[in-house]
């Protein structure tokens with residue numbers, strides 16, 4: 336058996352600590368150091384018996400990790416990841432990959448030139464139900480994908496916005512939450528060629544959007560819509576429907592994504608596959624529905640297992656910096672479309 340991979344954590348807040356809980360369950364890797372300027376992280380490091388650093392550069396030099404998980408604030412993602420890559424350390428970088436496309440391009444260049452891998456934490460792609468959905472789509476179970484509906488409608492409690500930055504421009508649900516849904520739509524349905532969008536802040540009145548309606552034209556010709564709001568008492572969202580994160584009580588029977596093709600349809604997260612018996616059947620015949628089975632496994636654990644393989648050079652990242660950059664480009668195109676009222680094309684990465 337291989338010696339456990341020595342992984343450092345940079346940014347030991349809510350998400351960083353979630354990664355540690357999942358790391359605890361794996362024998363292939365172990366925590367070797369924590370870096371975070373918040374003194375509370377020193378207590379955490381002491382509890383876990385690993386060295387503490389307030390500065391990640393110092394940690395890279397002294398603790399010499401073999402890999403690093405980066406879960407610090409968004410605006411530090413790119414520079415921290417570049418520092419690790421330059422030091423020869425593969426990283427699992429939390430989403431969003433960065434805040435601006437130009438900085439992401441810099442990270443892509445440095446990572447590709449050095450051959451040091453960056454895996455971006457769009458963890459839903461590691462959920463086995465998404466892997467099964469992707470396999471069904473790849474096998475042609477839906478025929479030609481034609482119509483895509485994605486819903487993200489839930490209510491964040493008012494207290495969520497007590498933290499000032501959450502009310503300020505740039506921290507809205509597009510970059511914080513819908514980035515996950517848009518990344519999954521790209522993963523399942525292919526690249527988006529063009530978007531139109533309307534956003535509004537009429538429910539809460541903060542600087543950020545609290546309601547969005549997006550039209551998506553996929554490169555394969557499929558058309559889609561994504562409607563979202565974080566101010567509505569509604570169940571339709573990956574968070575509430577999928578049961579992926581136990582902090583959200585699950586709405587087991589409600590879908591959040593509906594994918595329809597010429598030969599079948601799929602509702603997620605139920606993985607219900609709709610189709611007719613005969614290929615020329617139509618709305619007068621019974622539409623059959625089967626719930627597809629998939630193996631149970633936690634997305635964050637599977638992501639870490641994949642990261643360990645990536646760091647050992649045994650796999651290429653399922654979500655590279657360039658790939659995650661294309662999801663960020665889609666967010667930027669939606670913002671631009673909402674501002675201008677024009678159809679916009681995501682920038683190239």
Ligand SMILES: NC(=O)c1ccc[n+]([C@@H]2O[C@H](COP(=O)([O-])OP(=O)(O)OC[C@H]3O[C@@H](n4cnc5c(N)ncnc54)[C@H](O)[C@@H]3O)[C@@H](O)[C@H]2O)c1
Pocket residue numbers: 345346347348349350351370371372373391406407408409411429430431456457458
């Ligand atoms: N994948 C997901 O579903 C998911 C969910 C939540 C958060 N996130 C992402 O995780 C990241 C962290 O979010 P969070 O909710 O844990 O925030 P948080 O505020 O709880 O944690 C951020 C931590 O980073 C630390 N930090 C600040 N400057 C630092 C530096 N220079 N070096 C190292 N650490 C530094 C802070 O002290 C804090 O402990 C964000 O990028 C967020 O988008 C992802």
